Amino acid sequence: MSCPICDGETNVDYRPFCSKRCADIDLGKWLNGAYAVPSQDPEDLENALEQVERNPQTKH
Numbered sequence: 001m002s003c004p005i006c007d008g009e010t011n012v013d014y015r016p017f018c019s020k021r022c023a024d025i026d027l028g029k030w031l032n033g034a035y036a037v038p039s040q041d042p043e044d045l046e047n048a049l050e051q052v053e054r055n056p057q058t059k060h
């Protein structure tokens with residue numbers, strides 16, 4: 001099994017991801033509705049995560 005974000009080796013602490021970072025990226029994908037966008041570009045995921053970190057409270 002490998003990390004669904006970066007295809008790296010899964011870390012048992014963060015499975016199915018390899019790290020907290022990749023877990024956060026996956027969460028960011030959900031929060032931004034990025035799953036609706038057919039993109040596998042890692043940079044898009046990075047951008048999505050940055051937006052989440054920049055605006056953590058979307059509901060004010």
Ligand SMILES: [Zn+2]
Nearest residue numbers: 003006018022
């Ligand atoms: Zn990863």
